[in-house]
Amino acid sequence: MTDHISTHQAEEDTRNEAIRIYVNGRILPKAQAVVSVYDAGFMLGDGVWEGIRLYDGRWAFIDEHIERLFEAAKAIDLDIAMTPDQVIQAVLDTQAANGMTTDAHARLMVTRGVKSRPFQHPKLARQGPTVAIIMEHSRPKLPRPIRLATVPHLRGLPMTQDPKLNSHSKLNCILACIAAEKAGADEALMLDLHGFVNTTNACNFFIVKKGAVWTSTGDYCMNGITRAKVIALCRANGIPVYERNFSLVDTYSADEAFLTGTFGAQTPVGVIDGRQIGTGDMGPMTQHLRDLYKKLVAA
Structure with a gap:
């Protein structure tokens, strides 16, 4: 048995090569949407995230997803430095930049941000959080259960x-x-x-x-x-x-x-x-x- 599939398997969509990605208030072409090797998320997995889905122009249950994101951030003592409404607006701005209307999936990620030195202590992240939103055209495609x-x-x-x-x-x-x-x-x-x-x-x-x-x-x-x-x-x-x-x-x-x-x-x-x-x-x-x-x- 080598025909492995995934619960996140989607139809191929060439439009995803040209997506624009939100990074700290800027919406950038895919190749330019990068974070530092000193970022706490890259270095230590120090961050929280949510996945949200666009159906017919609306992000399903977005208020509940953003509420859960802020609960998770509070649990790890991470200040997102944005209000829930500002985070939702960032999602909507990224959606508009990509011209997406339905069958899109967004991964909203917040890390503790860039660290001054490559070590664990949270206080070494002095520049504030990194907020990124990857938004892709995606329609689930499962060939079998x-x-x-x-x-x-x-x-x-x-x-x-x-x-x-x-x-x-x-x-x-x-x-x-x-x-x-x-x-x-x-x-x-x-x-x-x-x-x-x-x-x-x-x-x-x-x-x-x-x-x-x-x-x-x-x-x-x-x-x-x-x-x-x-x-x-x-x-x-x-x-x-x-x-x-x-x-x-x-x-x-x-x-x-x-x-x-x-x-x-x-x-x-x-x-x-x-x-x-x-x-x-x-x-x-x-x-x-x-x-x-x-x-x-x-x-």
Whole structure:
């Protein structure tokens, strides 16, 4: 199995060669959008980020994404040096510079900025934060449901590195992704420190059993905005939904499984650890939730 795909797989779009990128108040051609090798994000992974998606002229749930960005910045004692409205305006300015109207994805990144010396202490970043927005034309394109493999890398306790923090320090997730790929899968299914099914290296994870939707307690995973929308949609539409501990035994016997994330919305899972889930194709509940989510975004 070498035909690996990704939950962030998109159609090729030649327009992305000519995109303009926001860096600290300037909107620059791709080749000129650079940061210093002394930047705390490059040097130490010292920063936070959000992904947001453009549908029909509107950035879906942008207020919630920006609120989460500021919460993360406060958690790492990082002053963004902009108001939430100014950050949103920077997104809109970058969108206008690129002439984008729909099917675009933005990665909004804030690091502690350029350091005076190449060492860890936060006080060595004296010039203020680096704020960058990469905005690309992107339409998800998955040729088949995703294959997952369980990996030994865990989502841990908040006092090691809180998994609720959208930080630039993604090495734990990257190592999980590498392990899954070595096992012939597309993405990693990660457990929590008690051995319960938690999340994948890049997305939140759900299963469907006997007409009910299950996901983890949320204690050890990024509490995704798309995840929260799916839970709310279930509750609003009379679909039983549970945030609970469950194991791989429960998972392998699921009728359906799917992932949630800003980029792919709801992505079907066909195989986990070599075991086919349901029919191996997108199930009716996943399709139903996709339809409900599209209506929510449109509204």
